[in-house]
Amino acid sequence: MFRPTRRAVLAAPMFLPGLAAAQGFPARSIIWIVPFAAGGITDTSARTLAQRMGSSLGQTVVVENRPGAGGTIGAEAVARAAPDGYTMLYGSQGPMAAAPAMFPNLRYDPQRDLAPVHGLGASPHLIVSGMDRPWRNLQDLVAAARARPDGLTYASVGVGTSPHLAAETLMQATGIRMIHAPYANGTQALNDVIGGRVDVMWDYPLTSLAHVREGRLRALAVTDAARVRLAQDVLTVAEAGLPGAEAVPWAGLFVPARTPPESVARLAAALREAMGDPRVQEFFDGTATVLWPRMGTAELRAFLAEEVPRVAGLIARSGAKPG
Known part of the structure; x- marks a missing residue:
């Protein structure tokens, strides 16, 4: 009867398919799905970051627009994609936090089917x-x-x-x-x-x-x-006499659940490096977006733990229904 040696036991994980793939990651182009139409702030932001991330990763990051249903069509596509790190989602409040509270028949669960990679930033209205x-x-x-x-x-x-x-x-x-x-x-x-x-x-x-x-x-x-x-001449809602009416949309990078942690870490590092590029910072300054270079995987997960129930409560009180 074969009994693995200590050396064999320690070496065995190196031959797991997922880990082996992660070690050579990325070996081909990465698709970044933006669940909104081309030309808007989400699309232009993703394209700006994608170009810089591609330089860090040594592979092209291709932005693909899949708009519709408040961002849920694109989010579902990523949720159903292979968990190999080659399909990413530009996730935001709508498909990640609001959709579960609004669509009883939603065909993906953001917390079950999508994994956080890194925060992107926030831009007020x-x-x-x-x-x-x-x-x-x-x-x-x-x-x-x-x-x-x-x-x-x-x-x-x-x-x-x-x-x-x-x-x-x-x-x-x-x-x-x-x-x-x-x-x-x-x-x-x-x-x-x-x-x-x-x-x-x-x-x-x-x-x-x-x-x-x-x-x-x-x-x-x-x-x-x-x-x-x-x-600078435009007052904040609090300065205008309505504290409590603040609402700042946010975005983050997500991949399918069960994506190898090594691949997630590689993507997070590339995004963080992209956000540190002065040209990228200049672009986002021009959109009034505050970047989140310190919101890593764990921090984004903790943020979602508070944000998802907050948005769910907002929707429940509004009585909003899908159109």
């Missing part, structure tokens, strides 16, 4: 409205909403997305209600706010600030605890 609207600040908007319960409208890019969650945060902090107008994409939503067909929108500074500067939109407040460097 600007609360913007058309120049034809009578309100000049956030308090005016809240007063108008109180005077017309369910009379004002706000745009978003879908139920459970960060603009929708940010709007719900304000409404729950103030007790007002507005009618949700979900759109297929942010450009169309923003155009309808500019054109006066919708009253207000929570949008990223990257896409709305140019319209503010050119006089097509009015910025009522920023949803962070601190002012945005690119728009």
Whole structure:
């Protein structure tokens, strides 16, 4: 009867298929799935990081857009992918935290089927409205909403997305209600706010600030605890008299569950190195995004442990249903 020697026992793990693959990782291109349309802040952020990560990894990182259903289509694709480190997800509040609370038949479980790699960062919203609207600040908007319960409208890019969650945060902090107008994409939503067909929108500074500067939109407040460097004249929601209405969308890098830890660590190191590149930092400064170079795998997991139930409670109180 064969009895393995101590040397054989110690050497045996080296021949496990998963570990052997991880040691040579990466040996080919990596697909980074962005679950939103091309051209938005998520897409451009991923492409900026992908190029720098590719240099660190010695392989091309290919960004692939799979939009739809509030980011859940792309998230499901990664959840079902082979756990080998060659498929990554640009995960955010919607598909990672809001979707489980909103979709009872969701075909993936973010905490069971996806593994955290590293935090990416957070970018606040600007609360913007058309120049034809009578309100000049956030308090005016809240007063108008109180005077017309369910009379004002706000745009978003879908139920459970960060603009929708940010709007719900304000409404729950103030007790007002507005009618949700979900759109297929942010450009169309923003155009309808500019054109006066919708009253207000929570949008990223990257896409709305140019319209503010050119006089097509009015910025009522920023949803962070601190002012945005690119728009120092815009008050925070607390400065505008509404503390508790802060809402800052976040993003992180995820892979399929059961991806070898060595591959996860390699991806995390490449992302952290990319975030330290001055050119990458310059890009994100221009989008008003605060990068998270210290939010590693364990830190992101701990963050999600608090964030997922917080978002679930927000959705439950809102009564929001999938569109």
